[in-house]
Amino acid sequence: xxxxxxxxxxxxxxxxxxxxxxxWGPPEHALYGPPDPYRVPTEEANDLCFKAIKFQFDRxxxxxxxxxxxxxxxxxxxxxxxxxxxxCKVPLIPNEFFKDCPSGKDFxxxxxxxxxxxxxxxxxxxxxxxxxxxxxAFNDAGMAVxxxxxxxxRHTFMPRDMRSFxxxxxxxxxxVVAMFYPHWNQNMHGYLLLPNPFKxxxxxxxxxxxxxxxxxxxxxxxxxxxDTELIKLSMSDGKGLKGRMVNYISKKRHQKIINDIISxxxxxxxxxxxxxxxxxxxxxxxxxxxxxxxGRSFDIGERGAVLTGGGxxxxxxQRIPESEFRNDVESVLGIRPEHCLDLYGMVxxxxxxxxxxxxxxxxxxxCYVHPMVLDxxxxxxxxxxxxxxxxxxxxxxxxxxxxxxxxxxSMLERCPVCGxxxxxxxxxxxxxxxxxxxxxxxxxxxxxxVDMKR
Amino acid sequence: MANLWEIKANGYMPQRAYLKLMVNGGMSLSKVILLxxxxxxxLRVIPSDGERYSRPSRQYEIPTFQxxxxxxxxxxxxxxxxxxxxxxxxxxxxIANELGAFKVSDREFAEAAYxxxxxxxxxxxxxxxxxxxxxxxxxxxxxxxxxxxxxxCRCAGIKARYKIFAMNMIRSWYDVVIQxxxxxxxxxxxxxxxxxxxxxxxxxxxxxxxxxxxxxxxWQAATGTTITKLGEDSIGNWFNxxxxxxxxxxxxxxxxxxxxxxxxxxxxxxxERVNISMAAQKERGRxxxxxxxxxxxxxxxxxxxxxxxxxxxxxxxxxxxTFDG
Numbered sequence: 001x002x003x004x005x006x007x008x009x010x011x012x013x014x015x016x017x018x019x020x021x022x023x024w025g026p027p028e029h030a031l032y033g034p035p036d037p038y039r040v041p042t043e044e045a046n047d048l049c050f051k052a053i054k055f056q057f058d059r060x061x062x063x064x065x066x067x068x069x070x071x072x073x074x075x076x077x078x079x080x081x082x083x084x085x086x087x088c089k090v091p092l093i094p095n096e097f098f099k100d101c102p103s104g105k106d107f108x109x110x111x112x113x114x115x116x117x118x119x120x121x122x123x124x125x126x127x128x129x130x131x132x133x134x135x136x137a138f139n140d141a142g143m144a145v146x147x148x149x150x151x152x153x154r155h156t157f158m159p160r161d162m163r164s165f166x167x168x169x170x171x172x173x174x175x176v177v178a179m180f181y182p183h184w185n186q187n188m189h190g191y192l193l194l195p196n197p198f199k200x201x202x203x204x205x206x207x208x209x210x211x212x213x214x215x216x217x218x219x220x221x222x223x224x225x226x227d228t229e230l231i232k233l234s235m236s237d238g239k240g241l242k243g244r245m246v247n248y249i250s251k252k253r254h255q256k257i258i259n260d261i262i263s264x265x266x267x268x269x270x271x272x273x274x275x276x277x278x279x280x281x282x283x284x285x286x287x288x289x290x291x292x293x294x295g296r297s298f299d300i301g302e303r304g305a306v307l308t309g310g311g312x313x314x315x316x317x318q319r320i321p322e323s324e325f326r327n328d329v330e331s332v333l334g335i336r337p338e339h340c341l342d343l344y345g346m347v348x349x350x351x352x353x354x355x356x357x358x359x360x361x362x363x364x365x366x367c368y369v370h371p372m373v374l375d376x377x378x379x380x381x382x383x384x385x386x387x388x389x390x391x392x393x394x395x396x397x398x399x400x401x402x403x404x405x406x407x408x409x410s411m412l413e414r415c416p417v418c419g420x421x422x423x424x425x426x427x428x429x430x431x432x433x434x435x436x437x438x439x440x441x442x443x444x445x446x447x448x449x450v451d452m453k454r
Numbered sequence: 455m456a457n458l459w460e461i462k463a464n465g466y467m468p469q470r471a472y473l474k475l476m477v478n479g480g481m482s483l484s485k486v487i488l489l490x491x492x493x494x495x496x497l498r499v500i501p502s503d504g505e506r507y508s509r510p511s512r513q514y515e516i517p518t519f520q521x522x523x524x525x526x527x528x529x530x531x532x533x534x535x536x537x538x539x540x541x542x543x544x545x546x547x548x549i550a551n552e553l554g555a556f557k558v559s560d561r562e563f564a565e566a567a568y569x570x571x572x573x574x575x576x577x578x579x580x581x582x583x584x585x586x587x588x589x590x591x592x593x594x595x596x597x598x599x600x601x602x603x604x605x606x607c608r609c610a611g612i613k614a615r616y617k618i619f620a621m622n623m624i625r626s627w628y629d630v631v632i633q634x635x636x637x638x639x640x641x642x643x644x645x646x647x648x649x650x651x652x653x654x655x656x657x658x659x660x661x662x663x664x665x666x667x668x669x670x671x672x673w674q675a676a677t678g679t680t681i682t683k684l685g686e687d688s689i690g691n692w693f694n695x696x697x698x699x700x701x702x703x704x705x706x707x708x709x710x711x712x713x714x715x716x717x718x719x720x721x722x723x724x725x726e727r728v729n730i731s732m733a734a735q736k737e738r739g740r741x742x743x744x745x746x747x748x749x750x751x752x753x754x755x756x757x758x759x760x761x762x763x764x765x766x767x768x769x770x771x772x773x774x775x776t777f778d779g
Contacts, residue, residue, distance in 0.1 A: 070765035094762045102769075105777055109769040119774040126778070377758040404762050 001182055007035055010177045013186055013214050017170040019163070026051035030368035031167055031350075031395045036178040037365035038354070038420050045367045045422060050084045052368050052394025057081055057090055060400040064116040067093075067400045087370050088380050092390055094404045095348050098156045108134045111145060111159040114399050119143075131155070135201050146203040148347035158203070158347050164398040168350040169210040171395065172343070175354045175365060176307055177214070179341055183305055184276075189268050190215035191261060193279025195222040203347040204280075204310060211278050219264055221257050221283055254286075261287045265298055265333070274303040281308040281342075285320055288332045299334035306335055309343035322360065322427055344429055348403045349393040353425060359417025361424040368394040371423055373411045374404065383413045383423070388432055406432045461708075464536050468707040471699055475620050476709060479649035486641045487720065497637050499723045507729040512592030513574040519544035523551045525609045532613035532657070536705030539601045541609035543586040555610035564656045564663065567606040568684040571599050571667040577732055579725040581718050582711040595714075596668035597706060600654040603667045613657040616703040617664065621693040622647045626677040634731035635724040647696050650710070653688060655702070671749055673732065676739030680756040681749060 011018070018032055030052035034040045040048070058078045060067045071077060074091040081089060101110045108124050111134070120141040124134060135157075138145045144165035147155045160168070177184045190212075195205035197212065197220075205222075212218045261283065268275050277284055284306065291297060306329055326337040338357035345352040351369045353362040364371045372380050373387040381387045389409040393401030410426045461467055468476070487494055500506060525547040526533055535541055541550070553566040578593035585605045588598045600616060607614035623631065632642045642648060654665040666688045671681045679692045689695050718725055746752035 065770075066765050066767045074763075092762065093765055096761070097764050100764075106769055108775055108777075109771060110767065112772045112775050113767055113769055119772065121774050121776070123776050123778060129777075377754065378762045 003035065003181060006182055006184075007177070009186060010174065010184070010214065014170055014173065014210065016213070017166040017210065026055040027167070027368065027395045027397070031171055034367050036181075037171070037175055037367055038178060038356070038363040038422060040367045040422065042366075042421050046084050048367045049370055049394055050087065053087055053090070053370055053392045054078075054081055056394055056396060056401070057392075059397070060116050060402075064114075064400060066113060067091075067116070087392055088372070090392055090402050092378070092392075092402050092404045093400060095156065095346075095406060098158060098348060101157055103131065104128045107131055107157075108137070111138060111157065115159045115161075116397065116399055117161070132201075139201065144206075146201050146206050146347060148203045156347055158399065160398040164350065164396055165206075167395045167397075168352075169207070171350050171365065171368075172207065172345065172352040173210045173214055175352045175363075176341070176343065179354045179356060179363070180305055180307075180339070183302075183339060184214075185274065186214060186216065188215045188274040188276045188305070190218040190276045190278060191264055192218055192220045193261075193277060193281075193283040194220065196220040199223070207309075208278065215276055219260075221261070221279065257283065258287050258290055262291065265300070269298055269300065272303075274305075275300055276305045276307065278307045280310050281320060281325060284308070284329070285325060288328045291332050292328075297332045297334070301334045301336075302339075304333060304335040304339060306333075306340040307343060308341070309345070326360075342427070344425065346405065346407075348405070349391060349401050350395045351391050351393050351401075355427065356415060356418045356420060356424075359415055360427050361412070361415045361417060362427065362429070363415065363420060364411075364423045364425065366422045370394070371411060371425075373409060378404065383411055386410045389425070389429070408432050463531075464534070465704040466537055466708050468709055469701050469703070471701055472618070472707055472709075475649050475699060476713065479645065480713075482645045483641055483717075483720075486637070486644055490637070490640060494637055494721065497635065497723050497727075498721060500726055505730055507726045507733065509578065509591075509593060510576060510733070512590075513576065514570075514592065516545065516590065517548040517552045519548040523547050524556050525550065526611035528611070530613075532615050532704055533608050533611065535608075537708070538582055538584050538706055538711075539605050539608070540585060541605040543584070543589075543605070545586045545589050546605045546609050549589060550606045550609040553606065553610075555606075560610075560612050561658045563610045564607060564612060564658050564665070565684055567603055567610070568665050568667060570606070571603045573670065575599050575602060575667075576670065577668055577673065579728050579732075581715050582706070596652055597650075597710070599667045600652050600665075601706065603654045603656075603665055607654075607656050615655050615662075616652055616701075616706065617655050618650060618652045618701045618703060619689070620647050620649055620696040620699040621651045621689070622696065623694075624677070624679075624692045626679070627692050630677060630731055630735045631728060635721075635727040637721050637724045638728065651688075651693060656684075670736065670739075671752075672736040672739035672743065674739065675742040675746075675752055675756075676735040678756065678759075680760060681753040 019028060024032065026048075030048040033048065061071055061078050062068070070093070071091050076089050076091055080086060098114075101107055105124070105128070108122070108129070112119055112122075120143065122137050122141040122143075124137045126133060129137070135145045135147070138159065142162060144160040144162050145157065146160065147157050192208045192211060194208045195202060197206050197208040200206065208218075208220070265275065322342065326340045329335050329340050330337055341355040341357060342360070342362070343352060343354050344362050351365070353364050355362055370392040372390040373382070373385060374390050375381050375385075375387050378388075386408060388404060389407045390404040391402075393403070395401070408430045412424050412426065414421065415424045456464065456466060525542060527542075528534065540546070549570070550567070553570060554563055558566070574592070575588075576593045577595070577599070579595055580593070580598075582597060585601050588594045588602050594602070604614040604616065632639050654667060655662045656665055663685045664687045665684055666682055666686065668688075669677075674681050677692065680686075682688070682691065743749055743752045746755055
């Protein structure tokens with residue numbers, strides 16, 4: 001099958017995520033336009049990216065008071081951004097900013113003041129609303145407010161509108177489908193190694209929404225309501241009575257999930273179905289470990305795909321080496337390493353980097369994202385140096401998506417293995433020393449309290 | 455002597471939060487004294503063979519007051535003389551005029567006064583006195599230095615006030631200010647915070663700018679903090695204010711002098727040890743600045759260590775958000 005037909009199959013399933021073409025502006029052209037976000041010729045990518053970021057920068061400058069003042073303090077205004085080379089002048093917001101939010105009614109005002117543009121009417125009940133009540137009120141009004149959490153228990157809150165969230169979902173899925181070409185098809189049976197996307201506002205969970213649309217009969221590892229309080233308890237390492245109870249229940253649940261995954265594989269193997277595992281790698285790792293212990297293996301072969309994301313921690317101080325994980329997936333499940341890819345993204349942006357099957361380098365969709373690596377003085381380092389990852393997200397309508405992360409990366413101008421144009425990150429993204437560990441997988445891991453030694 | 459009306463209007467009477475802090479601080483101090491009488495007796499004085507504090511010489515020449523030098527004579531709030539802060543003192547007028555009072559813009563003068571006090575006056579633990587005396591000596595606690603800054607600004611017709619709070623401090627400050635003396639350490643540790651700390655605030659172009667004139671650059675280098683500028687706060691930098699203790703005052707209140715006098719009477723040795731430690735740290739800070747390649751280079755490094763700049767978010771109510779209850 002040619003790529004155009006392959007993509008057409010995908011596009012038919014995600015029409016609900018794509019606005020009418022006649023309404024597209026520069027951000028939509030950059031995100032929805034290219035057939036493969038990782039194969040856009042550099043010059044064309046730079047042009048699309050510049051127009052999208054310039055559009056968003058103007059918008060946030062004029063419609064977001066917080067960012068407007070921040071830009072004036074930094075002596076930058078829209079007139080200063082006239083070419084692709086000027087993008088490095090765009091003032092960047094440290095991701096820590098989105099953790100520093102108040103509680104109660106002030107939390108609602110915080111979300112509203114961070115947001116760029118016209119909010120819908122939002123009614124919040126109660127004299128002292130909880131964080132979850134505020135989020136619910138926003139989302140009931142048509143917003144898409146999600147949170148993520150670090151090991152320190154401090155949540156990150158991002159006030160997206162549905163348009164930005166749908167762009168996020170589409171960008172992630174399209175990047176994955178493009179990288180898996182020609183392997184993905186809509187008849188794949190999916191297993192989400194994540195919470196049920198319809199029962200949580202946890203970003204790691206909500207990400208799975210689009211996978212329900214592009215795969216068949218999707219199962220979920222965690223099928224229960226998950227709110228900020230439960231996450232806080234899960235991340236508290238069992239401190240306090242409630243925390244200990246949550247950890248105890250989670251530990252019990254863990255074994256059941258592993259058994260469910262094995263039963264699911266057996267069933268689909270019997271029926272000859274194609275299978276896709278999507279989500280936190282440690283759950284699949286635990287499944288493989290159990291199968292290995294029992295001396296069992298499967299030969300899923302060409303019918304299988306693994307998409308991981310969110311970090312590689314399996315215990316408090318142990319990470320899974322990615323290559324070892326892929327070898328295990330091949331030897332126990334029979335899924336080839338080139339069908340086992342990792343995804344890198346974060347709650348703060350619509351930025352999704354997918355590994356290429358050839359070299360497992362993380363490819364940057366530079367048609368709508370301008371990536372940077374910063375030194376300790378927050379100056380751009382250029383290619384080939386290790387530093388802090390930062391990006392300008394040209395697709396983000398809801399808040400200024402010009403973010404400095406706490407992730408330590410090395411960026412190359414081109415992938416040294418595959419022929420795709422555009423920059424890549426070397427595999428093995430880590431945290432900047434001193435910054436708390438986090439990631440979708442870490443949240444899920446804590447939630448089901450997996451200590452593989454037990 | 456101020457009359458009752460002046461006492462009330464000028465804010466000489468301590469605010470409720472201030473009284474609460476004094477009571478808590480006093481009780482905690484009494485407890486520390488009672489439980490550590492023997493140690494306190496030992497620490498009261500520096501042994502004859504121990505290192506003694508010697509005050510550094512003044513870092514500036516005192517200008518001569520001349521008749522006709524201008525000074526603000528307003529009786530408006532934040533422009534009039536208050537306790538220990540009489541800007542009609544000829545020395546204050548002479549220095550203010552030398553710094554450009556009435557000749558430069560308010561911002562330029564505030565900057566000049568800030569740099570004068572922060573860079574040329576030195577931190578030293580001692581009892582409270584009038585601002586003229588402080589300027590002659592060239593040293594003082596943060597309250598002396600804030601008072602000098604406020605007096606200079608008021609003299610130039612720029613409104614200025616005190617911002618006082620209880621605080622706890624970052625580790626590098628604790629190691630230098632609290633740790634060297636066991637008595638001070640016990641008192642701080644028993645309370646969990648330092649009873650009183652202050653900053654100045656000056657009204658420039660309709661905005662109150664914070665002025666932390668206490669720590670000199672060398673001191674800031676020794677404690678690993680940035681070289682702060684006018685408008686940059688110590689809170690969130692090397693101090694954290696204890697919630698509910700923030701007070702804005704036109705004047706230092708009654709009782710502050712007495713409490714500092716008492717502390718110096720009870721534990722003069724402890725105060726001297728803090729001064730010795732501060733002097734040693736400033737020397738260390740001087741070396742750190744030289745090693746970094748100068749003041750600007752050090753400041754760049756310290757700011758980079760602090761992390762990137764954050765936007766400021768003012769919470770404003772919005773018509774789209776309604777609260778039931």
